[in-house]
Amino acid sequence: MGAIYALVALGFVTISRASQIINFAQGEFVMLGGVATFFLLNGVRLPYPLAALIAVMIVVLVGFAMYLSVLYPLRKASILILIMATLGISIFLSSTSGLIFGTLPKALPPFTDEQPLMFWGISMLPQSVWVLVSTLVLLTFLYLLSHRTLLGKAMEASSTDPLGADLLGISRSLMVFLAFGVSAGVGAFAGILITPIFFTSYNSGTLLGLKGFIAAVLGGWGKNSGAILGGFVLGIVESLSLAFIPSGYKDAVAFVILLLILYFRPKGILGSPFIDSRRW
Amino acid sequence: MSSQPAKGAQKEFRKRDLFYLVPLWVLSLIAPDPYLYHKKEFKRKDLYYLGAIGLAPLTWSDPHFHHVMVLAGIYAILALGLSLFMGYAGQISLGHAAFFGIGAYTTAILTTRHGFSPFVALWASVLSASAVAYLIGRPILKLKGYFLALATLGFGEIFLVMVRESTDLTGGVIGIFGIPWFSVAGFSFDTYLKQYYLIWGVVAGLFIFSKNLVRSKLGRALLAVAASEDAASSVGINVPRIKLEIFVLGAAFAGLAGSLFACIMSTANPETFGLGVTVPIVMMVILGGMGTIYGPVAGAILLTWLMDILSRYQEYSLPIYSIILILLLIFFPDGIGTRLNVRILYLIGYWAKKRKRDEGKL
Amino acid sequence: MSLLSIEQLTKEYDGIRALDRVSLKVEGGSIKGLIGPNGAGKSTLFHLISGVEKPDSGKILFKKRDITNMESHERSALGIGRTFQTVQVWGNMTVVENVMAGMHRRLKGSLFSYGLWLPWIRTSEKEALKEAKEILNSLGLLGKWESTASQLPYGKQKLLELGRALAMKPQLLLLDEPASGLTLSEIEQLSERISEMRQKGVTVFIVEHHMGMVMEVADEIAVLHNGELIAEGKPENVRRNSVVMEAYLTRGSAGK
Numbered sequence: 001m002g003a004i005y006a007l008v009a010l011g012f013v014t015i016s017r018a019s020q021i022i023n024f025a026q027g028e029f030v031m032l033g034g035v036a037t038f039f040l041l042n043g044v045r046l047p048y049p050l051a052a053l054i055a056v057m058i059v060v061l062v063g064f065a066m067y068l069s070v071l072y073p074l075r076k077a078s079i080l081i082l083i084m085a086t087l088g089i090s091i092f093l094s095s096t097s098g099l100i101f102g103t104l105p106k107a108l109p110p111f112t113d114e115q116p117l118m119f120w121g122i123s124m125l126p127q128s129v130w131v132l133v134s135t136l137v138l139l140t141f142l143y144l145l146s147h148r149t150l151l152g153k154a155m156e157a158s159s160t161d162p163l164g165a166d167l168l169g170i171s172r173s174l175m176v177f178l179a180f181g182v183s184a185g186v187g188a189f190a191g192i193l194i195t196p197i198f199f200t201s202y203n204s205g206t207l208l209g210l211k212g213f214i215a216a217v218l219g220g221w222g223k224n225s226g227a228i229l230g231g232f233v234l235g236i237v238e239s240l241s242l243a244f245i246p247s248g249y250k251d252a253v254a255f256v257i258l259l260l261i262l263y264f265r266p267k268g269i270l271g272s273p274f275i276d277s278r279r280w
Numbered sequence: 281m282s283s284q285p286a287k288g289a290q291k292e293f294r295k296r297d298l299f300y301l302v303p304l305w306v307l308s309l310i311a312p313d314p315y316l317y318h319k320k321e322f323k324r325k326d327l328y329y330l331g332a333i334g335l336a337p338l339t340w341s342d343p344h345f346h347h348v349m350v351l352a353g354i355y356a357i358l359a360l361g362l363s364l365f366m367g368y369a370g371q372i373s374l375g376h377a378a379f380f381g382i383g384a385y386t387t388a389i390l391t392t393r394h395g396f397s398p399f400v401a402l403w404a405s406v407l408s409a410s411a412v413a414y415l416i417g418r419p420i421l422k423l424k425g426y427f428l429a430l431a432t433l434g435f436g437e438i439f440l441v442m443v444r445e446s447t448d449l450t451g452g453v454i455g456i457f458g459i460p461w462f463s464v465a466g467f468s469f470d471t472y473l474k475q476y477y478l479i480w481g482v483v484a485g486l487f488i489f490s491k492n493l494v495r496s497k498l499g500r501a502l503l504a505v506a507a508s509e510d511a512a513s514s515v516g517i518n519v520p521r522i523k524l525e526i527f528v529l530g531a532a533f534a535g536l537a538g539s540l541f542a543c544i545m546s547t548a549n550p551e552t553f554g555l556g557v558t559v560p561i562v563m564m565v566i567l568g569g570m571g572t573i574y575g576p577v578a579g580a581i582l583l584t585w586l587m588d589i590l591s592r593y594q595e596y597s598l599p600i601y602s603i604i605l606i607l608l609l610i611f612f613p614d615g616i617g618t619r620l621n622v623r624i625l626y627l628i629g630y631w632a633k634k635r636k637r638d639e640g641k642l
Numbered sequence: 643m644s645l646l647s648i649e650q651l652t653k654e655y656d657g658i659r660a661l662d663r664v665s666l667k668v669e670g671g672s673i674k675g676l677i678g679p680n681g682a683g684k685s686t687l688f689h690l691i692s693g694v695e696k697p698d699s700g701k702i703l704f705k706k707r708d709i710t711n712m713e714s715h716e717r718s719a720l721g722i723g724r725t726f727q728t729v730q731v732w733g734n735m736t737v738v739e740n741v742m743a744g745m746h747r748r749l750k751g752s753l754f755s756y757g758l759w760l761p762w763i764r765t766s767e768k769e770a771l772k773e774a775k776e777i778l779n780s781l782g783l784l785g786k787w788e789s790t791a792s793q794l795p796y797g798k799q800k801l802l803e804l805g806r807a808l809a810m811k812p813q814l815l816l817l818d819e820p821a822s823g824l825t826l827s828e829i830e831q832l833s834e835r836i837s838e839m840r841q842k843g844v845t846v847f848i849v850e851h852h853m854g855m856v857m858e859v860a861d862e863i864a865v866l867h868n869g870e871l872i873a874e875g876k877p878e879n880v881r882r883n884s885v886v887m888e889a890y891l892t893r894g895s896a897g898k
């Protein structure tokens with residue numbers, strides 16, 4: 001679970017690094033990834049890898065479309081308007097996918113067979129291993145993308161220093177556009193990874209998105225490493241908490257953590273380049 | 281010229297502006313001028329509104345109309361409180377629905393389990409919502425922007441989880457049924473018409489209260505906090521405290537609305553107090569125009585009707601609804617009335633200048 | 643006893659010493675000037691006095707009370723008013739409302755008394771409006787009292803900010819570069835207002851790059867350079883001080 005939070009958190013960070021927008025529809029990408037793969041697999045009867053690939057592509061397109069149709073026209077709007085617009089998109093995506101793909105929860109088959117594997121005496125489901133490994137691969141990829149390529153640098157520049165970026169001829173809108181694509185892709189991927197373990201239904205995206213955001217804040221807002229750490233910490237704390245409180249309250253744990261962290265250390269565990277302590 | 285086009289108005293004249301004229305004129309009658317903040321005294325216009333609200337159900341005796349307007353009135357109370365916090369003090373709250381819920385559940389529990397009268401329960405609801413707001417507001421309100429939004433949203437979610445899980449107290453997902461009609465001193469509000477007058481009477485009262493607030497020292501302090509906190513504290517405004525006060529007041533409004541809502545629907549269940557309420561009330565505040573008192577009320581009526589019309593399309597209603605909301609946000613990010621008012625101010629300025637120019641030439 | 647006294651005040655920003663053990667006093671009823679090259683730490687000193695920022699070490703005494711750890715709004719309640727280097731008028735309000743908001747502390751009443759618009763609130767609001775108009779009149783802004791503050795030109799906004807600070811009836815007024823961006827005639831008007839304050843018993847502490855003006859209005863001048871106090875005294879003495887001349891000549895290194 002932690003890995004999934006980490007991926008969702010990364011999606012948030014990717015967009016906010018390019019634009020200062022926080023995309024409250026991030027969780028819907030995850031949901032769409034899972035649900036679309038399910039549909040392609042069982043409705044269209046494509047082979048698994050192909051279904052997954054197409055699903056990711058669809059979601060990336062949705063991410064692009066979302067930016068072009070809503071966020072580009074609103075690029076000068078206030079924070080509140082952006083929040084409401086992305087929330088609106090979130091409602092739109094979840095209700096539309098409920099309409100198209102049905103409202104029943106969906107589960108994908110695991111990638112490989114279900115015999116638990118033993119590592120040093122800990123038994124793990126193969127799917128969990130898949131999740132961890134793919135997450136690591138994806139994280140490495142994203143890390144390289146944002147820190148080692150010109151594109152990543154350009155994205156960062158357009159957020160932290162819009163004017164300077166303009167002077168260098170970096171198109172801000174293009175960067176944000178690409179960031180939306182990347183974060184939609186990451187989200188969809190997370191959705192495909194998670195659906196074999198947990199059920200995904202049309203309305204599960206919102207909560208997942210919020211928890212991803214919490215993870216990003218927890219680790220240190222605006223940092224990739226923070227997002228990953230926050231994701232795993234949140235996942236672990238959540239599952240540990242099950243030992244102490246009834247399972248129904250599990251969803252509240254993340255928000256309690258959020259309130260605590262915002263109160264005591266808004267910078268997050270690793271510190272955040274965007275938040276100076278005094279102004280909070 | 282005294283009527284300069286406000287910031288953001290386009291520089292040159294467009295033919296298209298002529299098409300704005302009729303709706304503009306109608307709206308200028310309804311919407312107060314956003315650029316004359318100090319003109320906040322009550323005017324004759326307010327009496328007309330009051331009259332219209334009072335007479336509407338008599339000329340239009342369809343019970344469905346009454347019911348929708350009752351809901352609109354409840355939303356208007358919520359939006360009024362939120363507008364003080366968001367529109368004036370410039371803060372963000374996405375957790376307002378929780379206070380609405382706290383109000384509703386307080387009333388539900390007190391009336392059905394402990395046999396209190398709805399009138400007593402109403403005050404208890406207001407108190408409990410304010411108390412929770414006070415406790416939660418102290419730590420949360422030092423946050424800003426996205427983090428404030430997230431924290432308030434988080435609070436709302438925690439509230440929902442608690443309601444769903446503490447089955448003994450709240451009835452869990454099923455909720456509580458059989459809440460009695462609202463009644464005062466033996467007079468029971470048991471028809472839609474009576475409820476209409478009850479709710480809109482409350483709206484009118486709270487409207488006057490809010491309007492008094494915003495035209496006074498407090499309104500100025502709120503606007504000051506929104507524009508620059510440093511400057512606000514430099515003239516002695518206690519920024520954290522005034523934010524807290526207004527947050528608690530907003531919560532009290534919401535608690536009141538929640539209590540009335542519970543009595544009118546006669547049930548309370550967690551479905552009604554999540555993002556499904558937060559999104560529309562925040563939209564009402566935005567569409568009505570931030571920093572106005574009429575705005576949220578007008579926005580509440582507008583959006584409630586929209587939701588009512590859309591609910592006929594069943595499963596298509598949510599997608600259509602969200603598209604409409606997004607479109608409204610794109611085209612009227614600073615409120616429907618405000619945007620049109622900017623055009624009107626601009627047109628007046630344009631014509632005045634043109635007249636002057638023409639006279640100059642003659 | 644001086645009205646304001648600052649003892650060994652130090653403030654660092656990420657390793658940059660914006661202020662280094664600065665001590666100075668401002669006498670009640672006087673006008674004190676503070677000058678120094680760009681980045682000398684003048685605005686920082688004002689932020690510390692008004693409570694926008696907190697010092698790393700040192701003490702601030704106002705009317706013999708230690709205000710070092712007080713919140714900004716409590717300090718203004720004690721009688722410290724200020725303006726900002728970059729104007730901070732409230733653009734979402736009208737001009738007259740800006741001034742009336744400056745009276746915040748002096749208008750009493752709880753949230754409920756305002757919401758119910760009790761009779762005495764009505765009178766106090768009316769008086770506040772009248773007084774605000776008088777202040778605007780004295781600053782030559784009365785003609786614009788109804789327009790939105792953000793629509794005023796920059797110079798007028800600075801005057802409005804001064805008006806807002808005056809509305810507080812402060813005992814100590816901190817002015818951060820009030821003359822920058824003003825036209826010559828506006829500067830003259832400003833100097834007049836400032837000199838008038840002495841008669842009203844308001845103590846003024848003023849940061850200014852416009853030398854002619856500070857030298858003219860101030861009774862005493864302090865000079866900051868790289869966060870350190872390098873000179874203090876009568877305007878004519880400071881003008882002739884060699885250390886000060888040097889600081890201004892080598893100002894290229896001042897910004898670091």
Ligand SMILES: Nc1ncnc2c1ncn2[C@@H]1O[C@H](COP(=O)(O)OP(=O)(O)OP(=O)(O)O)[C@@H](O)[C@H]1O
Nearest residue numbers: 655658660678679680681682683684685686687727
């Ligand atoms: N918030 C801040 N964060 C980091 N450094 C700061 C901050 N505020 C001021 N500084 C630094 O502190 C030093 C003093 O700044 P200050 O604004 O007090 O100078 P000043 O004397 O007012 O200059 P000017 O004449 O340009 O207004 C400068 O080197 C500045 O870069």
Ligand SMILES: [Mg+2]
Nearest residue numbers: 684685686727
């Ligand atoms: Mg300065």
